[in-house]
Amino acid sequence: MTSLLLSVIYLTFVSLGLPDSLLGSAWPVMYPELGAPVAAQSALSMLISACTIVSSLATAKLVRRWGTGRLVAASVGLTAAAILGFSACKEFWQLVALAIPYGLGAGAIDSSLNNYVAIHYGARHMSWLHCCWGVGTSVGPVAMGWALAGPVSWHGGYLVIGIAQALITAVLVCSLPLWKNGPGEKDVGESAAGNAAGDAAEELGYGELLRLPGAGASIASFGCYSALESSCGLWIASLLVLARGVAEAQAASMVALFYVGITAGRFLAGVVADRVAGPQMIRIGQGVIAAGLAALISGGRDATALSVAIALIGLGCAPIYPSIVALTPSRFGEAASQGMVSLQMACAYAGSTFFPPVCALVVGAGGAALLPWLYVAVLAAMSVLAELANSRCRAV
Known part of the structure; x- marks a missing residue:
């Protein structure tokens, strides 16, 4: 059953x-x-x-x-x-x-x-x-x-x-x-x-949930992750076309590698999830995203290098979302779990709603080449918040 x-x-x-x-x-x-x-x-x-x-x-x-x-x-x-x-x-x-x-x-x-x-x-x-x-x-x-x-x-x-x-x-x-x-x-x-x-x-009310140790950092890190994932999916094609000289049809195909990386990465993450702790999975994902962004910044106009970079970013994104959610019951207790997941989901949707328009403003102003650096800033914020959540939850 x-x-x-x-x-x-x-x-x-x-x-x-x-x-x-x-x-x-x-x-x-x-x-x-x-x-x-x-x-x-x-x-x-x-x-x-x-x-x-x-x-x-x-x-x-x-x-x-x-x-x-x-x-x-x-x-x-x-x-x-x-x-x-x-x-x-x-x-x-x-x-x-x-x-x-x-x-x-x-x-x-x-x-x-x-x-x-x-x-x-x-x-x-x-x-x-x-x-x-x-x-x-x-x-x-x-x-x-x-x-x-x-x-x-x-x-x-x-x-x-x-x-x-x-x-x-x-x-x-x-x-x-x-x-x-x-x-x-x-x-x-x-x-x-x-x-x-x-x-x-x-279950606890939302005010009580927000006062739990590590709650604010965990929720905010989730929002940063979703901002990064959604904006990459929406704007990497524009970066490729406007700043790297890639043809429109080829850019669309290359962006598909981002989603392939996420899907394949989540299958692989499931295989090793019982042997690798959630915080470590998040760190590994962040490290792979960083490698992908470095390759994207240094890839120039080489289509192969750019394709590898995009696939790496997707692969790095793969374990972060499910790992944050999977950690919620152990971090905050089952009685608080549904409320915390709801807050995390709400912040995730907020990140995916409001950060892509920021990217749109940058692209509209002729700054498509700056997009990878925006992603680096969001990744850095997410990494700091994730470590803050880890430390505060361990201190309880």
């Missing part, structure tokens, strides 16, 4: 990744048809991120009330409905309206499942969970590319992914008895204090 439930959790994280890269893939075709300016993509992405922050912060209370299984099934259903709605949109305002349920559903899935796996399955499965997200983000653009190449256009791409999400929702509804009988899940109807982690104690 436990293995079957874990398979359902993996499938759910594939579903979380499926729509993440659709908007960027389809936007060049979408915005003229919808009569929207090209820059409207950023506004739509920021709205989705804002909604994920809201739902992440609400997840701890929702888990206590509904349990993880019911919350995840409802949230995937909400995202499925939103994505199916995207496929039928004729005007931009309709996309804006549907972005709200999509963001709310995605944030709850991310926060609740990360905490559940951190408590019940550990670092190995946490890494593989995020590897599944990478699989989803890789499949999404393939489906959209197929749709754009045929008569169904972007509407068909969203329809295919929406149907896949609806089918996964059905799987989750059928799996609810597994969650009830799985590790730590209580019947919410039998216990007012029951929650997915199986904790008897009520």
Whole structure:
């Protein structure tokens, strides 16, 4: 039963990744048809991120009330409905309206499942969970590319992914008895204090959580990591084209190496996670990112050197996100775990929302060549905060 439930959790994280890269893939075709300016993509992405922050912060209370299984099934259903709605949109305002349920559903899935796996399955499965997200983000653009190449256009791409999400929702509804009988899940109807982690104690409020030793540093380091990962994915292609003379099509292919590095790295991190401590995994990842950034800065216009640099940055990113989450129960206790994961997710979404526009301003001012140095600064801040979290949590 436990293995079957874990398979359902993996499938759910594939579903979380499926729509993440659709908007960027389809936007060049979408915005003229919808009569929207090209820059409207950023506004739509920021709205989705804002909604994920809201739902992440609400997840701890929702888990206590509904349990993880019911919350995840409802949230995937909400995202499925939103994505199916995207496929039928004729005007931009309709996309804006549907972005709200999509963001709310995605944030709850991310926060609740990360905490559940951190408590019940550990670092190995946490890494593989995020590897599944990478699989989803890789499949999404393939489906959209197929749709754009045929008569169904972007509407068909969203329809295919929406149907896949609806089918996964059905799987989750059928799996609810597994969650009830799985590790730590209580019947919410039998216990007012029951929650997915199986904790008897009520979780701490956010004010109390922020006062825990190392909490602020841990949350802020997560925000720095997400700022780095998201901005690399969005702006490395612009760096290659504008500052290194790489052709647009080749630059797009080279950026794919960043995501390949993340996905492959998370699989490998899962293999060694039981033998390497979480803080050490984070340090290794930061060291590999530093090597990748050094290669990116010194790579000049050599396509091979630049490709290796981009792959190294992705490989270095791979263990950091899952390791921070996996450390949360041991650092702060299970009673505080869901709330801390929710705060970390909210800060992560904030980092991925607000740092890429800073990069956009730099690129717009003709400073694309400065991007790697911005990434170096964010990496340095993340490294200092991660070590501060380690030291403060050990001192407890």
